[in-house]
Amino acid sequence: MSDLDAAAVSELSERARKLDAADELAYLRDRFVLDDTVYLDGNSLGALPAHVPDRVADVVRREWGELRIRSWEESGWWTAPERIGDRIAPLVGAAPGQIVVGDSTSVNVFKALVAAVRLAREGGPAGAGRDEIVVDASTFPTDGYIAESAARLTGCTLRPVLPAEVPGVLGERTAAVLLNHVDYRTGRLHDLPSLTAAVHAAGAVAVWDLCHSAGALPVGLDEHDVDLAVGCTYKYLNGGPGSPAYLYVRRELQSRFDSPLPGWNSHAEPFGMRSEYAPAEGAVRGRVGTPDILSMLALEAALDVWDGVSVDAVRAKSLALTDFFLECVREYVPEGRVVPVTPVAHAERGSQVALRCGDAGEVMRRLIARGVVGDYRAPDILRFGFTPLYVGFADVERAARVLAETLRES
Ligand SMILES: Cc1ncc(COP(=O)(O)O)c(C=O)c1O
Structure with missing residues (x-):
């Protein structure tokens, strides 16, 4: 089990809950086929919209x-x-x-x-x-x-x-x-x-x-x-x-x-x-x-x-998700274990967060086994993509927490 600071986990989980409750795009998640994994690889292959198979x-x-x-x-x-x-x-x-x-x-x-x-x-x-x-x-x-x-x-x-x-x-x-x-x-x-x-x-x-x-x-x-x-x-x-x-x-x-x-x-x-x-x-x-x-x-x-979705609203949520992920990583992950390479300035940030990490390939393999799906780009980058149409703030908190737990084990 993790030895993360329980107060930090409780505070960030509560923040995630409130952010999800206030998220005007949250209803869109039901338009996709998803399960209880945290899917942060939509920057590689987007999730399946539920009506497409028919x-x-x-x-x-x-x-x-x-x-x-x-x-x-x-x-x-x-x-x-x-x-x-x-x-x-x-x-x-x-x-x-x-x-x-x-x-x-x-x-x-x-x-x-x-x-x-x-x-x-x-x-x-x-x-x-x-x-x-x-x-x-x-x-x-x-x-x-x-x-x-x-x-x-x-x-x-x-x-x-x-x-x-x-x-x-x-x-x-x-x-x-x-x-x-x-x-x-x-x-x-x-x-x-x-x-x-x-x-x-x-x-x-x-x-x-x-x-x-x-x-x-x-x-x-x-x-x-x-x-x-x-x-x-x-x-x-x-x-x-x-x-x-x-x-x-x-x-x-x-x-x-x-x-x-x-x-x-x-x-x-x-x-x-x-x-x-x-x-x-x-x-x-x-x-x-x-x-x-x-x-x-x-x-x-x-x-x-x-239909009915504004790209500006998607961008606002994307920045909020990546901001929150960076904050959770800072809070949970042991100092120096990963180095964010994605710019902090909003004007220079897309919808993903890339973290430099020595054993990135192995870390991502373990993350995926624990239900947090991002990807790995050689030689040392962990990539997490945030698709605002279906990723929520609780997903973000959980991804950072599982990442911290995984890194603490290795
Ligand atoms: C920036 C960029 N260009 C091109 C491609 C791939 O092109 P293709 O669709 O021909 O495989 C990718 C794939 O991830 C990409 O990230």
Whole structure:
């Protein structure tokens, strides 16, 4: 058993109870399938919304099983990528008609980055000389790998720098800049408005990866003039394992968006079966091939949980949850045993808390065995994601308490 300070446990448990009682989003937890584990891994795979299995069963049994090919039209399969894009749009601050759903984030990073270089090179000799892609040096690896390949294909040099150093390296050679809104490892939130403005001031094109921010905090794509953005839907958007990603193309850029993967789904007349390619108008240009309908319609159903939910309220609760977790960790965990690497400042914090811990892999294994599910990122990071739609303050207190107990044993 723990030898935690009983008074501290009692005080923080009571605070958690009051915070849960006052939580205006608490009712949303019932929209998900959860058990008595504390699930703090929604930043990796979001929980299952309770109504999704029935919807998927209907898609399989009726739309596929009975209507078969008719469903492309009658069940709206063909237009699902744009329709679901419009459901995601308000969650990332985009007006309709700018997001298309499909493919993985990795594939969308490729489309966006190559298209960004092509956009930057328009407009005469000044544009043509742009031969550098700047990438976040601390990025989730796939973005870095894809950026390296995009650079080779476009004859650019890849320049990996930390986000804080980006303004200092921008110049007339910069074509495109690929940044993560929230760092997957540390949970640091980068300054999207000012970095985007700096990229534009240099005449370059900004591409943002929203995997760890969409559904957890306001993004403001339109408001901040973001050019292109990508993101996954299986984290805070709860779309399910491997659910399709999305691509945002700002309206003013759509007519010039030149996809490096111009599949037939992005053709102006896909059923014209023409040998010459002519791109469709609008965000549809970001489509490639036949959409993965089962995953896509599971995602569409999952987005129902957002009906009536404000992203600002989600952000407020996310900050309250992460504040409370940091406080409980400070109170319970033996001094020096873990070091928070997530910024304390709200303006720099996403919806996760990362703790540096020597034996992080083993500690997380034991935490999971005790019903507190976070994850571990090599070499030494314990990651705890807080999905405001279904995580409560009692969960937070319990996670910190079990973490402290686990650490005291080792
Ligand atoms: C920032 C970021 N980009 C991309 C990905 C993964 O992309 P994909 O959906 O292609 O696997 C992740 C996955 O966790 C991520 O955190």
